[in-house]
Amino acid sequence: RTTLIPIVLIPIALIGSFGILYAAGFSINILSLLGLVLATGLVVDDSIVVMENIYNKVENGMHPMKAAFEGSREVFFAVIATSITLVCVFLPIFFMPGLTGQLFQEFAMVVVGAIVISTFITLSLTPMMSSRMLKKSSKENALMRVFGRIVNFSIEGYTRSLKSFMDKRWLAFPIFFIMLGSIFLVGNELKSELAPLEDKSQLRIISTAPEGTSYEAMDNYELALMHMMDTLPEKAFLLAVTSPTFRSSTSVNSSFIRTTLTEPSKREKSQNDLAIEITERLKSMTFAKSFVVQEETIKTGGGSSGSLPVQFVLQAPDLERLRAVLPVFMDSVQNSPVFSVSQVDLKFNKPEITVTINRNKALLMGVSIADIAQTLQTFLSEQRLGYFMKDGKQYYVIVEAKKDRKDEPLDLNNIAVRNKNNEMVTLENLIDIGFQSRPPSLLRYNRYTSATVQAAMTPGYTIGDGIDEMRAIAASVLDESFSTELTGSASDFAESSNSTLLIFIFALILVYLTLAAQFESFKDPLTIMITVPLALAGAIITLWAFDQTLNIFSQIGMIVLVGIVTKNGILIVEFANQKRDAGMSLKEAAFQAASQRFRPILMTSLSTVLGALPIALALGDSSTSRIPMGLAIIGGLMLSLILTLYVIPALYSYIASKENKIIDEADFN
Secondary structure, eight states, X not given: OTTHHHHTHHHHHHHHHHHHHHHHTOOOOHHHHHHHHHHHHHHHHHHHHHHHHHHHHHHTTOOHHHHHHHHHHHHHHHHHXXXXXXXXXXXXXXXXXXXXXXXXXXXXXXXXXXXXXXXXHHHHHHHHHHHHHOOOOSOOOHHXXXXXXXXXXXXXXXXXXXXXXXXXXXXXXXXXXXXXXHHHHHHTTSOBOSSOOOOOSEEEEEEEOOTTOOHHHHHHHHHHHHHHHHTOTTEEEEEEXXXXXXXXXXXXXXXXXXXXXXXXXXXXXXXXXXHHXXXXXXXXXXXXXXXXXXXXXXXXXXXXXXXXXXXEEXXXXXXXXXXXXXXXXXXXXXXXXXXXXXXXXXXXXXXXXXXXXXHHHHHHTTOOHHHHHHHHHHHHSOEEEEEEEETTEEEEEEEOOOGGGSSSGGGGGGOEEEOTTSOEEEGGGTEXXXXXXXXXXXXXXXXXXXXXXXXXXXXXXXHHHHHHHHHHHHHHXXXXXXXXXXXXXXXXXXXXXXXXXXXXXXXXXXXXXXXHHHHTOSHHHHHHHTHHHHHHHHHXXXXXXXXXXXXXXXXXXXXXXXXXXXXXXXXXXXXXHHHHHTTOOXXXXXXXXXXXXXXXXHHHHHHHHHHHHXXXXXXXXXXXXGHHHHHHHHHHHHHHHHHHHHHHHHHHHHHSOSSOOOOOGGGGO
């Protein structure tokens, strides 16, 4: 019966969240469902606090109805404070700009809606159900006795250890600073990226041959690639396209293969393992430069589907300066151990043939310029000369030169054109052939002459390492006349990192000011906010221990931690203030508050951990990218739980005001 009271909250709060999503015009998607999973552990916290306090009084002999009134009244302020704090943590997410804001607005909406609904239910339905359903247990079964002994043993052990710690409570300061230092020391070891790579069972092979490669040669190479890919047992579907923009002059030398793999459960190798294996095979196929592209977890509009993760734009005042510096820059990129493959969209090696008509010779030989131009047009391409009728159907007459007669540039000299005397004159006597190279196209970015360098990282490096390496190369190669920009996934990564840091700082300030207004003190919130570095240290150490990265999901998990861990501090500090109002000393009030709040803090922390456990275990398909969020919440909460129970009471005895001033309205009559 006791368990049913907080359990009732879960369907009420979660169903209510769907109503809030509907009212806000949002949809049910992966991130909103992720918020529901996390909210499942959060919504029962306040109900557990209220019910535990009422249950404790019932066990001490108080009537359930009276216990419901007094128990809920004692923790009313703590419930309101913790709920408002959680809402304040998620509120800045609604104002996050760019990609991060678009992704996590619905996530924040679900969690905030569930918290607000659960708060109202906790302060109304939970006391009522407790007054009707809670009774002093007269007999216990074997299971209840076992759990009762475990809980009592834990409480007694914690009380003894806390009493010893309070005698040496100065240790709280070095513990706090050690945890604070570990945030920076361990945090610097973490790799950073936009989002972990998901196994989406899709790969693309992008190929680019030297400029001037014919369509036939490129198509033959593509067929060889298809035969190689067809030997993979993990393949489910292959699609190859030569000259993707359908014979445009700028893409004849390019092609791609799209590969759909079998389901992850039906193959032993992961998508990343297959990408590495195919990359090794491509090294022996040197006709064109080919590389494997894995589809990003978070698809952005900044680049095409064949773009590499790091896209670094070089902006120059003119083309000649860019021409001079680009080879040096690309050499540095290709020699860097951070990058496995790289390419640039601006090339200067597209071969071009210039045909110049010698007008003086043409005049002397009686050949018109128009005849020469028309002859070249007919020879180099196709031209419709007319049509004829056969069996009632019309057929076009199309003339073209045989392919083996126009493979070489000098074949132009063998063409003959008729002069005004009805004589055939070869073009060798009428034209001059020249050879030169130029860029296929001239590119601009922000109105500057530009070139975009793309690169993929070698295993063990992330997009954050790639951006840092690009910037280091730019600093050593480019002079002050150049400027650089990020685009595509790299731009989204940089934007999300900056905005998440600002939102995190904003959330801390908002939570502190909210707590200061609720406690009418600047010292009590400071004691509560000490839980935040402890939780962050736990989150970062957990990410490092499990070889995870600092990404958009783990960063959001850390922001969520701010609201979760401050709940434990609020319970201890608010109850300690009540003890001081009853006349206890500062040290004794802190000790009693922590001892009596141990059980609800333990229960609420475990419920939140269990709520985040499915996220950390990556249950379901395409859920591995959310593992860092679950690990950050669980690791930060567990370490914060252990340290908060000792550090907060100790620091409260130092930070809280020595004199407790109680204002009674009767004093002002």
